[in-house]
Amino acid sequence: MKIDFFVSAFDKMDRKTKPPGSLGVLEGVAVRLAEIQQTLEPKLARKRICVYAGSHGVTSEGVSAYPGEVTGQMVLNFLSGGAAVNVLARHGGIDIQVVDAGVDAEWPGKLLDRPDFYFRSVRRGTSNFYREPAMDQSECEQALEVGREQVRAALNDGIDLLGIGEMGIGNTTAASTLLVALCGLKPEEAVGRGTGIDDISLEHKIQVVAGSFAKYFPLRLEPAGLYWLGVVGGFEIAAMTGTLLEAAKARLPVVVDGFIATAAAAAAFSIDNKSREICFFSHRSGEKGHGKALEALQVEPLLDLRMRLGEGTGVALAMPILDAAAKILCEMASFESAGVSGEIDRAN
């Protein structure tokens, strides 16, 4: 007989010493984890964030407040442990893997030996998609595979919960265009200030997004997610999509970071809607289009702290909350076991 873990976990949650539903979002999270892991004792002991990095040809359009070389510099910062995601991941007891999916940088040889660095560069940056497609179809497949590989590595290492984050100067422009194409956002809704551009650059960024969408729209093919990843995506974005697709097959829960990772999720849902089932959205980003994108995808994030940094910083803060939800289902006493009286039956 097949156990319906969703129903059984819900029933188990309702016997805990608390008014029904009073742990709010935690209860729904715990029940989903039970269903994903097919157990009434879900556990998220080992956690890992994959930080995918990629360079973007579209930076030559002047769409970012920072120069493109910051992408490579930040990869080194991740590997020396000084970035925000490092601090927050250490705090949460979370591993980090840094993946070069296509960064325009030369790495010192000793970096390539590190077990927490994957040099999987598809190419040293996408093409400027405002002028020509960001990548060709085989490069897109290769980038998806970069992300799939991380799921296999995580399963191999006994990881219970995976997170996806990113670094890529220029990638809010790619993500905005993806969200226009896949979620029906208007360019002016989807485009925000990213790392902090001024009004003139913002206006131009909207033009780049609207123009790119118009440029590639007539060529639309199915599945839309795969097509748009290729023409306006990024290597790190496609890698995140690959992670979600592979994790769905493996029933591995994945925590999605902010604006860029949500664009990767939109592509994944378009390619295989089953990938929805293993996704948890960490936070509502302060980046302008994120709220609308989450709404369009009909998902609710756990946190809303007006963060807009990416890297997986939202994931690092949300993972302990998911873990807490799992522990509620596993460790909390029931009314029977604790000898606590239940609700008054007012019918009597």
Add this chain to the structure above:
Amino acid sequence: MKIDFFVSAFDKMDRKTKPPGSLGVLEGVAVRLAEIQQTLEPKLARKRICVYAGSHGVTSEGVSAYPGEVTGQMVLNFLSGGAAVNVLARHGGIDIQVVDAGVDAEWPGKLLDRPDFYFRSVRRGTSNFYREPAMDQSECEQALEVGREQVRAALNDGIDLLGIGEMGIGNTTAASTLLVALCGLKPEEAVGRGTGIDDISLEHKIQVVAGSFAKYFPLRLEPAGLYWLGVVGGFEIAAMTGTLLEAAKARLPVVVDGFIATAAAAAAFSIDNKSREICFFSHRSGEKGHGKALEALQVEPLLDLRMRLGEGTGVALAMPILDAAAKILCEMASFESAGVSGEIDRAN
């Protein structure tokens, strides 16, 4: 020369390897912690939640879905480690102290020897404030002192961050009346379903709150917080107020739980507005009046997970986020130290 830690911490935060402001709420929290602790390296290593329990005479009005004896039963559940707050506190590496501020229960002798249990009962439950004042002035002072004592104990034990939570069947009725009196909420805005009452009981609960407010309103004395705590409060609520007042003197940051703890904070702010400076609000509760109360107090909570359990469960989830914010200020690399390029100067 006096260092302005607020300004210096803000400056330090702005040199970190991230676009300015991109860590959102975390940045403001870190800067406030620097100011409270008077250091550019704030730390929140040792954390503790005080769970204050008290019984309420107003339960005889039928305002709760659970019988009054659940308050005592839940104290035992806290002490055996099976309640939600225990699970979440263990998860977050947080101590718990359970304080009987006035529970209608007989405790087994061996309980009284436990170092994590404070038997400080003012009386075995307040009077039914719909009929007569909940407590007299000296009892109110005594309950405040119960909470003050916990601050001294925390300082003695080297605690860096304290949290206040509560248990008391009937105490949403007391908290709602306090919020009507102190924050100007309308009774129908301030009253929610608490542990989960039906429509008829909800209507009656609104009557009890509105009637109690009207009954005591002509007697209003200054400070309002002290007066209203006495006439419609609870022993556990007054104890939480005492904790905030004493913590403000000691510059000890305190995390406030949900609806009931916010009513205690409203009383504390009325008695000594300096207590505002050390308060962090953990979450927006699912209990109806909480959003309005937070608005009236002009404070913003960290989380919004539709929880409405009390006990300190919101505190337990928020404390790690405060700790994370402190670590960002202490541990994250600066642009200089990491060799990362800053913003493009578009004026050139």
